[in-house]
Amino acid sequence: MSLKKICLENFTVFEKIEIEFCDGINVFLGDNGTGKTHIMKLLYAACQAAQMKKTAIDFQTKVIKVFRPDESSLLRLVRRGVGASNASVKVSSDKSNLSLLFHSKHKKKIVTTGMDKWEKEFSLLTSTFIPAKEILSHSRNLVQAINAGNVDFDDTYKDIIVAASVDISRGPDNERKKKYLKRLQAITQGRVRIENEEFYLLPTGQSQSKLEFQLVAEGLRKTALLWQLIKNGTLENGSVLFWDEPEANINPQNIPAIVDLLLDLQEDGVQIFIATHDYFLAKYLDARKTKTNTVVYHALYKLNGTGTIQHECGEDFALLKNNSILEQSIDLYKEEVKKVME
Template identity: 40%
Template sequence: MIERIKFERFTAFEKLEVPFSPGINILIGENGTGKTHILKAAYAACDITKTKGGFAEKINNVFLPSGKLIGRLVKRTAGSAKGSVEITRKIDGGKDISLRLSLSNHTTKPEKARVSGSTKAWQENPLETAYIPVKDMMANAPGFRSLYDEREIHFEEVYVDIIRKAFLPIARGPTEQPRKQLLKKLQEAMEGKVVAKNEEFFLSSKQGELEFTLLAEGYRKLGLLWMLIQNGTLLNGSVLFWDEPETNLNPKLMKAIVGILIELHRLGVQIVLSTHDYVILKEFDLQTKETDKIQFHSLYRSKTTGEIEIASTGKYLEISPNAIDDTFGSFVEREIERSMKGLGR
């Protein structure tokens, strides 16, 4: 499980440390406060434990700076500057290991960056992980993997990664009862199950097979979760990163998705997601129990320095600052103000 991630002069951050709960982690904050950057950096470190690739190269492919110049990931400043990102995780036996990437704004290629820390132990302890990006890719799956491998196309690697993970065959061995129950809940929510044929995904239901290109995106999100659970990507000890799960999702489906995520956490999956949505936040608040491990991380810019800072809490009502709640609260105030003006007419 991921314990924490530290940034120093990396992308939008001057200096930031994010402590992760082993359960559910929810990142909130206004646009430009680095939520997606946290997800991507942590995912890159986790993913290389399975692919055995290089950390610097993965970071570069996930962030995709202009010209693939990795030095552009150093926080912009006048003159020369150095930056770093360090991820710490706990492995079997309770030992903490760390992986650190150091680079300067003059570093041009990933192989010129310095990777240090527990590099050997990091690779020897694989961690199953999945990153669900904002843009849906399941409807665009046919041919995308081969196109990405054979051509220089400008796509962050998280998009091809999630397609590859969705296509993974079912893991060996029997399907545990809790996983069967989760799959059943998802099938009930989307009224069918997912099948893959010739690199296309279909929702198979009583009405027949409906291709993902004709399926509402909310159902495609449920279908993707179904595939990742069914093929064993999301099992005890794995990590799920999800960037804005509410995108193009009907609020009625949010209850089901949050419920599934909470159940995954209870099965031992660590979850890190970002959101701008009040309904998502409130569903987690209403559906979690005291025994659930949940942490809310509020990212904001300091009024004195302008730099990004973080405030973390395990209780919804203690989130501060809370840009989402503040915005919805302003609606109430504006509604009252409008009503009061009407009384004077």
């Protein structure tokens, strides 16, 4: 049970594109404005739309809530500059397709298809989206404020607070959890506690001490979030993790540990989607993957002279022809050599 493909036509920056995914780690690369986060938000909205619970939401509404277009109008997500046109989104698994069709000029021509079969397949799926900006340090009453429309955050911020706030079982951790928690705790030098809707870090060896999340470095807060999601069972076999710019504010020394954790999560059955601009994160994934790991790189780039977004994929980071991260690192190397030779 995993996401296999997305097909887009006239949606935001995309004229027409089709991307197939692996069951392991999918890494999106590309310049700003090439739609990396947009693809992850669409996939996340599709996962969330399948949830059979009191807070269930339909695909169309969830797309609006994660993109936050003006006037909550889906029509504003039609690709600009193409005139009145049809837009379409189709997310596929092995067994079902979830489609959303709409038109830039006709508010009533919005059609969602495949929802019943999609819900049946993915109703028990747990999906988590970690935004680039850390939000738990501002968690107190934020969900209520977002629901009331008092603050303007897209649903990925609200949802990650809700996911991290799930009660932790007081029973003993299984060996799988212990493996991850120990490694993450070595980075954060503490564990997470929730009191009165606020998050705290309890420093290792200081049982009577606690630090408000806003007093902890943002990179450590992001790592502590992973600790919490693993501790409360959010990231389990069969779940899907979306993480926008994992490298943001993370100490480069900790990138290898984060990469190892992601590779192990994938091996344990978590499908992962990442958008990154970081050479070290992308290259460490390439260098440290083993035969039991599946990592596919998806390079998004603008076709010269047209601005049309194109897609290239491959399992080898260095062999991508349209690799903006690698190109920039080579340019820097050339500048360093030139300076030495002067």
